[in-house]
Amino acid sequence: MDDIHKQPIQARIDWLEALAERHGEMYRSPEAMLARTRYQSCHPTAIAVLKCMDGRINIPVATETPVGILMPFRNLGGRFDLGWPHLGEVLTQYVMDRIREGRQVLFLVTYHFSRGDPHRGCAGFDYDQQAAFEHTRAIHRQIAQIFGETHGTVYPLICGFETDEDALIVHGANGQVLDMATVTAESTATLAQHLSQLLPDMPLQLREDLCPLLEGNARHIAQVREQARLGERLLDIEHREWMICLGRGFDFLHKPNLALIVGPYSPDLSEPIARAAGIIENNMLAGRIPDDGFLLLSSVPYESIGVDRARAEMKSRFLARFAHEVITRVNPALASKMISRTAVLDWHARRLSWLTA
Numbered sequence: 001m002d003d004i005h006k007q008p009i010q011a012r013i014d015w016l017e018a019l020a021e022r023h024g025e026m027y028r029s030p031e032a033m034l035a036r037t038r039y040q041s042c043h044p045t046a047i048a049v050l051k052c053m054d055g056r057i058n059i060p061v062a063t064e065t066p067v068g069i070l071m072p073f074r075n076l077g078g079r080f081d082l083g084w085p086h087l088g089e090v091l092t093q094y095v096m097d098r099i100r101e102g103r104q105v106l107f108l109v110t111y112h113f114s115r116g117d118p119h120r121g122c123a124g125f126d127y128d129q130q131a132a133f134e135h136t137r138a139i140h141r142q143i144a145q146i147f148g149e150t151h152g153t154v155y156p157l158i159c160g161f162e163t164d165e166d167a168l169i170v171h172g173a174n175g176q177v178l179d180m181a182t183v184t185a186e187s188t189a190t191l192a193q194h195l196s197q198l199l200p201d202m203p204l205q206l207r208e209d210l211c212p213l214l215e216g217n218a219r220h221i222a223q224v225r226e227q228a229r230l231g232e233r234l235l236d237i238e239h240r241e242w243m244i245c246l247g248r249g250f251d252f253l254h255k256p257n258l259a260l261i262v263g264p265y266s267p268d269l270s271e272p273i274a275r276a277a278g279i280i281e282n283n284m285l286a287g288r289i290p291d292d293g294f295l296l297l298s299s300v301p302y303e304s305i306g307v308d309r310a311r312a313e314m315k316s317r318f319l320a321r322f323a324h325e326v327i328t329r330v331n332p333a334l335a336s337k338m339i340s341r342t343a344v345l346d347w348h349a350r351r352l353s354w355l356t357a
Helices: 002-006 009-028 030-042 059-063 085-100 129-147 185-198 204-229 270-285 307-330
Strands: 046-052 070-075 105-113 154-162 167-171 177-179 243-247 259-262 294-302 338-346 351-354
Touching: 002 009, 009 030, 009 294, 009 338, 009 351, 046 085, 059 070, 059 204, 070 085, 070 259, 085 105, 085 129, 105 129, 105 204, 129 154, 167 204, 177 185, 185 204, 243 270, 243 307, 259 270, 270 307, 294 307, 307 338
Parallel strands: 046 070, 046 105, 105 154, 243 259, 243 294, 294 338
Antiparallel strands: 154 167, 167 177, 338 351
């Protein structure tokens, strides 16, 4: 990753295209498909994750969960409001589709921070861990208001994510927490008991399906600590992003300090786009990335061919035009270094298709 940040912009784009292709091939492999099918047959709860755009927050890797099980919703700063019309519609449609399948839904509402250095925390909240936590509490209340206060079918769960060790912190209904950094891989046999005390209102099936994520997290933390002991774990402190991504379908970008991802959820996308452009400019001025260009990538997923794909193409191109206009207006000098690409994502195959102008 150190090398790719220093490469000319076209080399970085070529690397990105290869990364997306590798991710899709892995997702479509027979082994990956069978792993997802087997996992969901044993653990039927549908799990969605509301999280920041930060590439360090890779919940499937941190919980050793097969790719494609956890449904991600990512946005700059991890800021969401279910009153936003598009976000509310997307989340409601996701929940209703899962309910029709006979499944319950668990929402992991996350914030992130660093124990080692506050400035490795969430820049979207100015590294204020308490402010980020309070925002997740507001989202928790909104989910309960829409889908029910008793949480019998849809359960919102606040989780912290400590990025130095990739440790989950589960916040209980009674104000207590379960910090996975304090749980050894050998003691995970008692997790079910801890969860029943921590989350007494969580339905049994959801607790049983949450346990594998926490068990995987305990194993992952042990690996992270071993890497740190051997000097193989490097912590990225400074911003070095060279991409602005707008839309959805960026799961292949789980890399630290690579991209600033703006989800298409807020009624006013101009503010996060302008903020992302400012970060890119600062990275160039500080010499953290080359100043020969940056990438603006828009992506929209589609479920089926025909009308749905055609609409995704139109939306992707619209998002690219909109972002181009915002950046040109607020920072014309930076806009002259912008390379714009558009894509659509076959959601079922995780195949990214690049669109021509």
